[in-house]
Amino acid sequence: xxxxxxxQAIARAxxxxxxxxxxxxxxxxxxxxxxxxxxxxxxxxxxxxxAAMDDINAAVVDAPNLKLLVxxxxxxxxxxxxxxxxxxxxxxxxxxxxxxxxxxxxMLGFAPGFAYLSGVDPNLLGGRLDHPRQRVKAGSxxxxxxxxxxxxxxxxxxxxxxxxxxxxxxxKTARDPFVLSPGAEVQxxxx
Amino acid sequence: xTLRIMNAGPQATLQGNQRAGYRYxxxxxxxxxxxxxxxxxxxxxxxHASTTGIEITYGPFSVEFQASAAIALTGAVAxxxxxxxxxxxxxxLFVKQGDFLEVGRPDHGLRTYLAISGGVVGxxxxxxxxxYIPAGLGGxxxxxxxxxxxxxxxxxxxxxxxxxxxxxxxPLGNSFALRASExxxxxxxxxxxxxxxxxxxxxxxxxxxxxxxxxxxxxxIANLPSAGIFPGALQLPPQGRGFLLLPDCQTTGGYPHxxxxxxxxxxLLGQIRPGDSILFLxxxxxxxxxxxxxxxxxxxxWIGGFRV
Numbered sequence: 225x226x227x228x229x230x231x232q233a234i235a236r237a238x239x240x241x242x243x244x245x246x247x248x249x250x251x252x253x254x255x256x257x258x259x260x261x262x263x264x265x266x267x268x269x270x271x272x273x274x275a276a277m278d279d280i281n282a283a284v285v286d287a288p289n290l291k292l293l294v295x296x297x298x299x300x301x302x303x304x305x306x307x308x309x310x311x312x313x314x315x316x317x318x319x320x321x322x323x324x325x326x327x328x329x330x331m332l333g334f335a336p337g338f339a340y341l342s343g344v345d346p347n348l349l350g351g352r353l354d355h356p357r358q359r360v361k362a363g364s365x366x367x368x369x370x371x372x373x374x375x376x377x378x379x380x381x382x383x384x385x386x387x388x389x390x391x392x393x394x395x396k397t398a399r400d401p402f403v404l405s406p407g408a409e410v411q412x413x414x415x
Numbered sequence: 416x417t418l419r420i421m422n423a424g425p426q427a428t429l430q431g432n433q434r435a436g437y438r439y440x441x442x443x444x445x446x447x448x449x450x451x452x453x454x455x456x457x458x459x460x461x462x463h464a465s466t467t468g469i470e471i472t473y474g475p476f477s478v479e480f481q482a483s484a485a486i487a488l489t490g491a492v493a494x495x496x497x498x499x500x501x502x503x504x505x506x507x508l509f510v511k512q513g514d515f516l517e518v519g520r521p522d523h524g525l526r527t528y529l530a531i532s533g534g535v536v537g538x539x540x541x542x543x544x545x546x547y548i549p550a551g552l553g554g555x556x557x558x559x560x561x562x563x564x565x566x567x568x569x570x571x572x573x574x575x576x577x578x579x580x581x582x583x584x585x586p587l588g589n590s591f592a593l594r595a596s597e598x599x600x601x602x603x604x605x606x607x608x609x610x611x612x613x614x615x616x617x618x619x620x621x622x623x624x625x626x627x628x629x630x631x632x633x634x635x636i637a638n639l640p641s642a643g644i645f646p647g648a649l650q651l652p653p654q655g656r657g658f659l660l661l662p663d664c665q666t667t668g669g670y671p672h673x674x675x676x677x678x679x680x681x682x683l684l685g686q687i688r689p690g691d692s693i694l695f696l697x698x699x700x701x702x703x704x705x706x707x708x709x710x711x712x713x714x715x716x717w718i719g720g721f722r723v
Contacts, residue, residue: 235439239439245435245436246435246436246438246439246643246645247438247439248438248439248642248643248644248666248667249439249643250640250641250642250643250667251640251641251642251669252640252642253640253642253643254643255642255643255644255645256643257438257645259678259722260678260700260703260704260707261678261704261707261708261711261722264701264704265700265701265703265704266700266701331641331667332439332440332441332666333441333641333643333665333666333667334441334641334665334666334667335441335549335550335665336440336441336442336443336547336550336552337440337441337442338441340641376441377550377551378551379549379550380549396540400440401440401541402440402441405440406439
C-alpha cells in the first residue's frame with residue numbers, strides 16, 4: 225500500500241485490527257502479510273483498503289518523546305570529522321545543525337530495532353561508507369543524507385558513525401524489546 | 416536429558432516456531448529453512464509440528480545421546496548411522512544412553528532435520544527459541560552449535576513408531592521448479608523470468624541465496640524507497656544477480672522485488688544448494704492461494720492442523 229503520509233497511523237490501525245500476521249512500515253509504504261489459505265487474495269485486498277480508510281483517525285496517538293545523550297568523541301564518532309568536512313563545516317557546527325533538527329523515528333528495519341530517524345536538515349550531504357564495518361556497536365548513530373540511523377544491537381553496517389548513546393535501546397525481556405518505535409520524537413543532546 | 420554435539424559440521428542451529436509478528440521492529444521470522452521437513456521430523460517423535468529441533472546444514476554432523484529418547488531424521492537424506500549401523504530417514508528411531516548418531520553429507524538438498532522427543536531447549540526470545548545468528552538471538556546462546564556443546568531436551572513419554580507416508584517424502588534433486596507470482600516491482604521486461612533457468616551460486620545462507628542467470632535490466636527503478644520484504648522474495652540488486660530470500664532475511668529492502676516464491680513452495684528454498692538449477696513457474700495470486708490450500712491439506716492429512 226503506497227502512503228507517503230500517515231504511514232504510522234495506517235500501520236497502527238492495521239496492527240490493532242489483529243487481522244494481519246505482519247505489518248511493516250517502509251519509506252513510502254505499509255506492507256502486510258496474511259495467510260492466503262485462510263483469506264483469499266481478493267478478500268484480503270478489499271479488507272486492507274477498507275481498514276486503511278476506516279481506522280486511521282481512531283489510531284492516532286501521542287507519539288512518545290525521547291531524549292538521547294550522545295557521545296561524539298573520536299572513539300564513539302569515528303566518521304564525524306569526515307562527515308563535517310564533506311559539508312565544509314566543523315564537527316561542532318555539523319552536530320549543532322543536527323541538534324536543531326526535528327527528529328522522529330520514521331521506521332524500523334534493516335536489522336532488529338534499527339531505527340531510521342527523519343527530519344534531518346536536507347542541506348547536510350553524506351552517503352554510505354565504501355567499506356561497511358563488520359561490527360558496529362549498539363547505540364551507534366549513523367548519518368546518511370536526510371536520515372540518522374540508530375543501531376539498537378551490535379551488528380554489521382555501512383552508515384558513517386557520528387556518535388553513540390549509552391541509553392538502553394533494547395530489553396530482551398520486554399514485550400516490545402526496542403525502546404524506539406515508529407512515530408517517536410527524538411531529541412539528541414551531544415555530550 | 417541431554418545430548419552432546421560431537422561434530423557440528425558447517426552450520427547446525429536450533430530452530431522451532433517462527434518468531435511471528437515482530438517484523439515491524441526489524442526482527443525476521445527465523446525458524447526452519449524447510450519448515451515442512453522440520454514438522455515431519457517432529458511428528459515422527461510425537462512432538463508438536465513446530466517444536467524446537469536441530470537444523471543440520473550439510474553434514475558431517477554427529478551427536479551422542481545421554482539418555483533414552485525417540486528421534487527422527489528428515490529433509491536432505493544423507494548416509495546416516497547409529498553406533499555404526501545404517502539407519503533410515505522418515506521413521507521413528509529409538510536411542511539409549513551412549514548411542515552415537517553420525518549424519519553424513521546429503522547427495523541432494525542442503526538441510527537435514529533432527530527431531531528429539533520432547534524437543535530441545537533453546538533460549539526463548541519473543542515467543543520463539545529459533546536461532547537468529549546475525550543478532551545472536553534465541554537458540555543456543557544465539558549462535559550455531561559447536562562441537563562439545565551439551566544441548567538439553569524436555570522430557571516426553573515414548574511415542575509410537577511411525578513412518579512418514581510416501582506422499583509426504585518430497586524427493587529432492589539438483590533442480591527446483593518453484594511456483595511464484597509477480598512481485599510489486601515486476602515489469603513488462605520481466606517475462607523471461609518464467610522461461611530462463613537460474614543457478615544458485617555459493618552465496619547461500621539462511622538469509623538468502625544468490626542466483627546466476629539472465630535477469631531483466633530494470634534501470635528505471637534501481638533506487639527504490641525501502642519497503643517491507645518477506646521470505647520468498649526475489650530481489651534484483653544492481654550487480655544484476657537475483658537474491659532469493661530465506662527466513663533470516665531482513666524486514667525491509669530497497670532493491671526491486673520482482674517476484675515472490677509462493678508459500679506453497681517456500682519450504683523448498685531451504686534445500687537449494689550451490690550449483691542447483693531453478694525454474695520459476697508463473698502463478699496468479701488466486702492460483703497461489705489454491706496451491707497453498709492443496710499442499711496444506713496434503714500435509715494436514717497426516718499432521719493435523721498443519722500450516723506452512
